[in-house]
Amino acid sequence: MTMSAVYIGSNLDSIVGEDPGIPFALLDEESKREIRRALLHAVCIPGYQVPFGSREMPVARGWGSGGLQITLAIVGKTDIVKVIDQGDDEGVNAVNLRRLVVTSTGIEESSEVVESTIIQSRHRIPEDEMINSHTLVLQVPVPEPLRGVERDMRELARMHAEADYSRMWVSLYEDKVRNGVITQTTGYPCLVNGRYVVATTPIPRWDIPRLHNSQFLTLFGAGREKRVYAIPPYTLVEPLTFEDVPFEVEQANGAQCRLCNSSESFLVESPGTNGDAGTWTCSDTAWCRARRIK
């Protein structure tokens, strides 16, 4: 019997007749194998969205179930996992997902990039250098970069198949005409390996240059949309932009982290109280903490 759900509790036990136990990494072997097959497919065709049989997970779809399934499918007994949400290891979602991975596998967890082998993230790539021993797993809400310009799935499939991205270019043109700048921030469309346009959701523009020719493997998982895609190491990742409109990352001129004084990391603003100016802090909390200790 193929089991894709978690069997916990006496009621289920009585139905099944015997305690099936919780398999290593929660998912049964058939499920993990199916996800790994989709991932191999994704790595072979960089940027191509591969459908997979997204399982019911103990987190709601849209809450990182895609990234979680990838992590559970690739995790081995010697891996060390780091999970962040918005750059924060202590975010509620990050803590819960990490706890699920650790308790179902018995592996070590860490908040240090250098110690980790699998880094699951929502919204950020860690500031620390990542090398070929790392695998980055990103939780993706909307994997389809063309969703904003076309809703028909057959037409979307055709556009990707023929690399017909002119309407994506038109949307960038319209953005620039209406707003003077290209305003799209997270999910900025990028051309991978000169072939497929991907949504780099959920990371900000700031992190996009990190994906280009990276040493590490990046796996994208969208549980609700049932798609995985990948950017293998040393792959061209070019943000779509016009020749005369340079791609720019987010900037907060003169802003510094109020904890570590950094001005070279991705900063997030906290609104001030009583009309005071807002303050800035590093989005990557582990990086910020390490800097302060130094």
Place this chain on the structure above:
Amino acid sequence: MSKIVIPDAVLKVSGLGKIYGPITDGAIERTGSHVGTARDYQTGSIVAAWDVNFEVAAGEALGIVGESGSGKSTVLRCIAGDIDSSAGDVRLATFENGESNLLSLDAATRRKMRIDQVSVVYQDPAEGLALGVTAGGNIADPLTAAGWRNFEGIRARARDLLQRTEVPLDRMDDIVRSFSGGMRQRVQIARALANNPRLVLLDEPTTGLDASVAAGVLDLIRGLLEEFELAAIVVSHDFSVIEMLTERCIVMHHGRVVENALTDQLLEDPHHPYSQKLVSAARA
């Protein structure tokens, strides 16, 4: 019917046909102008167009006239690839040296061919334009498809085209939905010319516009056809459009070509009984 051979034809259409429904023996004999119907009573199939042959040279416009349902638009849409044809051979001298039959291209190749070879101006601008996109953006679409990646370059080209088609430049960054019918049609023409196509297919380009606006659009089209040495096919049921834009035309009736003549001659001395009826109705 005498066959007119054009020495430097850009477009050669031979044996073009489109049948909706099952194709059975005798369907062709049971339909057509002489029978008075395009519908095969045995199977219910519609022979929308059959055995259509013509050639068009650069700088020349060919008219297709006939009543509603006679197959004019079917022929146009088969050539453009908007619908699949049932039979025929269509060659464009400027595409792969005329060695490929456009009708047998796969969808991806056909789309690439359409980028800089063949443009269509539809009766309804909503078919040829994205109404929620600005006039400039609608022109940026074919340009980016052809590989344009310079924002100011695209702007300059769009400005130039809109100027030629007499769209006020201060409307360039407004969405097309806010435009009048005549202005939408001008934007559609500007877009059609973006990549200097060799062949332009005009499907009732002025139907639905009021007379004074239609006259302006017709003037514009005539000027552009001459200026760019375009080969064009103009489908219309309106003889004044045909007279103004074309030198030659074919008359279609129940899916068949019944007359192929010089436009002046057709209007003065139509040969086929149906042409005579059509011309006298229009001239009455």
